[in-house]
Amino acid sequence: xxxxxxxxxxxxxxxxxxxxxxxxxxxxxxxxxxxxxxxxxxxxxxxxxxxxxxxxxxxxxxxxxxxxxxxxxxxxxxxxxxxxxxxxxxxxxxxxxxxxxxxxxxxxxxxxxxxxxxxxxxxxxxxxxxxxxxxxxxxxxxxxxxxxxxxxxxxxxxxxxxxxxxxxxxxxxxxxxxxxxxxxxxxxxxxxxxxxxxxxxxxxxxxxxxxxxxxxxxxxxxxxxxxxxxxxxxxxxxxxxxxxxxxxxxxxxxxxxxxxxxxxxxxxxxxxxxxxxxxxxxxxxxxxxxxxxxxxxxxxxxxxxxxxxxxxxxxx
Ligand SMILES: [Zn+2]
Numbered sequence: 620x621x622x623x624x625x626x627x628x629x630x631x632x633x634x635x636x637x638x639x640x641x642x643x644x645x646x647x648x649x650x651x652x653x654x655x656x657x658x659x660x661x662x663x664x665x666x667x668x669x670x671x672x673x674x675x676x677x678x679x680x681x682x683x684x685x686x687x688x689x690x691x692x693x694x695x696x697x698x699x700x701x702x703x704x705x706x707x708x709x710x711x712x713x714x715x716x717x718x719x720x721x722x723x724x725x726x727x728x729x730x731x732x733x734x735x736x737x738x739x740x741x742x743x744x745x746x747x748x749x750x751x752x753x754x755x756x757x758x759x760x761x762x763x764x765x766x767x768x769x770x771x772x773x774x775x776x777x778x779x780x781x782x783x784x785x786x787x788x789x790x791x792x793x794x795x796x797x798x799x800x801x802x803x804x805x806x807x808x809x810x811x812x813x814x815x816x817x818x819x820x821x822x823x824x825x826x827x828x829x830x831x832x833x834x835x836x837x838x839x840x841x842x843x844x845x846x847x848x849x850x851x852x853x854x855x856x857x858x859x860x861x862x863x864x865x866x867x868x869x870x871x872x873x874x875x876x877x878x879x880x881x882x883x884x885x886x887x888x889x890x891x892x893x894x895x896x897x898x899x900x901x902x903x904x905x906x907x908x909x910x911x912x913x914x915x916x917x918x919x920x921x922x923x924x925x926x927x928x929x930x931x932x933x934x935x
Pocket of ligand 1: 798799800801802803804812813814815816817
C-alpha cells in the first residue's frame, strides 16, 4: 500500500519541475522593466530545462539519472550537478552519447555542451528514483565484512553491498542484465554490452579509423570499411572533419611562423598539411592537388594563400 502511494507521488513529482519552470517563466515575463527579449530567452530556457528535468531519467537511464541533475540550460550549454567525482569520470565517457541522445529527443534545444561539476542531487530526485525502481536494500542479505577493523567502515561496506545487490535486483526486474564484457554495469542494450564498454570499443575502432584516414586522407568510406574497420558513414565524415580542423589549425600555426621567419622545413610541412586538408575535403588524390592554384586555395581558406604565396617561387 505504501509502495502504491510512493509511486503515485513519484509520477506527480516528475511533473513538478515542468510546472516550476513554467511558473518561473511566467513570473519573469510579468516583471516590469528590463529587456523583454532577454526575459523571453530566459523564460524559454527555463521551460526547456523543465522539460529536460521531467524526461532526464528516460534519456540518460535510471542509473545515471540518480547521480546527475540538470540545473541550468544556457545557449545550448547544459549544466549538470554530479553526485561525486567517480560519476564525473563515468560521465566523461558518456558525454557525447548523452548530447546526441538529447538532441534526438529535444532537437529545438540544440545542446552542444555539457558542463558538469560535483554538486548536490536534490533529495526528492534521489528518493524518487530509488523508491520507484529499487527493492528495499534493508531487506537484502547482509554480507559479512572480514578484515576491516574500523566498525563504522565495516558497517558502511555492508550497507553498500546491500544497496548494490538491491539495485541489481531492481534493474534485473526492469529487464537489465549485467554487461557481458565488464560484468559490472547493468544494461538493457540488445547486444548486452553496457554504454561504457561500447564506448571503449567504439573509441578503439575510431582511433584505428582515424590513424588510417590521417595517413591516407583520400580513402573513401567504402575503402575504409573494406579494410575491416566497422564504422558508420556519419562517423567517417565526423573523423574527416575532425582531421580537417586539426590540419587547419596546424596550417595557421605554421603559416604564422613562416611569415615571421622563413624556414625550409616549416614550409615543406605547411605544403604537406595544406595538401592533406584539401584531400580531406575533396577526396582527390595527392597528385591532383595544385598548391599554385590560388583560386582553389581561397575556396578553402584565404589565409592559406597568404602563407604560401611569398614563398612559392616563380610559379605565380
Ligand atoms: Zn560493460
